[in-house]
Amino acid sequence: MGPQSRGLMMPVPAGMRPAFGRDRDAMSDLKRTPLYDLHVDLGARMVPFAGYSMPVQFEGVMAEHVQTRQKAGLFDVSHMGQVMLTGASWDAVALAFEAMVPQDVLGLADGRQRYGFFTNAAGGIEDDLMFARRGDALFVVVNAACKDADVARMRAALEPGVTVELIEDRALIAVQGPGAEAVLSGMDAAAAEMRFMDVRDLDLGGVAVWASRSGYTGEDGYELSVPAQAVEGLTKALLDHAEVAPIGLGARDSLRLEAGLCLYGHDMDAETTPTEATLNWAIQKVRRTGGARAGGFPGADVVLAQLADGAARKRVGLLPEGRAPMREGVALFDAAEGGAQVGVVTSGGFGPSVERPVAMAMLDAGAVDQPLWGEVRGKRLPVATAPLPFVAAGFKR
């Protein structure tokens, strides 16, 4: 789907194909999460995504987006990879993992989580991830589309000293939005005691879950790793709350875009460095030049040099001036006519909460403060760079 397609097409989010016509047959080859039957019962439109049949929408993208910002939304993210790393000691696991990522892993307190990414020898990002310390073990959640490659990468880098277990008997759901705390703390009061990026076990109606206070919507909320056989019952119990509604991948994408969060494979990829992706904040001081454990991860020479000196291009927020959305692939120019291309939109669409088009782009560093035009269907339309996020984060820090 894109500007090249002709005629009235039935759109689905970037990277997804519609689920009718011939594609119906292809759906049968797709993997299903433990919540597949419930999604279908709830009337979801299912689409192929990263090898899974996933719900793209239930009630509608706009309504689901607003529901999550104002009340609470429940997301099935069971297609993501859940990986447990264990070894002789916490230090052994953490130090081994530090050889794969530029983050401070060793310094992570028990019960805390961090955002990170695997880098390659050129300093590019192979995938982004969340990692949490559970006692002496490291619990890692990676993107669905990358999980096989990530597991292979971890096995190659970490085994035999560290055991890499892809967890396939647990589902992953997220409850996001300002109403999430009341819903979960009504089932286990300890949920309210968690701060942003805390992890702990909760007992939700007799189901033991691994909870983290995090998500990818810009809202307060929780991600819950749940035994697969218990996830449908727990999901139904959560949806019984008037404040909670099921949310599809469509709204998940518009929520994370408004929150200024990167989508792997779009806003960053193996050719994008952390500094280009504006992710310097995610590299702790101890891993930077002069730190006690500086470098020692793939591409450290490139990454550390860019941390000090900057990069030739960077991810920025964009606000198109008109009503026309500027979507992924729209070229950015420094003049209304002629001029030079200075960047490209990496994610873009309509922001239901800000009620206008929003986008993120990879832009030449020299063009950041210059007037810009995005070329949409052959017309150059004015667009301005803007601070990210587009909506203030609702995290409980």
Place this chain on the structure above:
Amino acid sequence: MKFTEEHEWLRVEGDEVVVGITAHAAEQLGDVVFVELPDEGTTVSKDDEVVVIESVKAASDILAPIDGEITEVNSALADNPGMVNDDPQGEAWFFRMTVSDASQMDEFMDEAGYQKFIG
């Protein structure tokens, strides 16, 4: 009302036709957030891209169903694209056009045929 395989409806009014998209198409597109209409007076050929319609997630085109001239556009859609979801086969018509070759109308489906087409 006649229907095209491109999920448009055409309503004949005198010498002209009024064109919009079907309720099925509107439902499948999802929340419409942007509509770009052609200039009145534009001469179009069948299958020319005449309208850009963007939903929350993607951009599509509406193709001219027949040859003719655009005589009027529904400019209310530009300010309130959500009308396409609220009343696709009523208030949210897109444009009115002349009919250069009436035989082009023959290939379109009636309502029953369209319902069968979308299955």
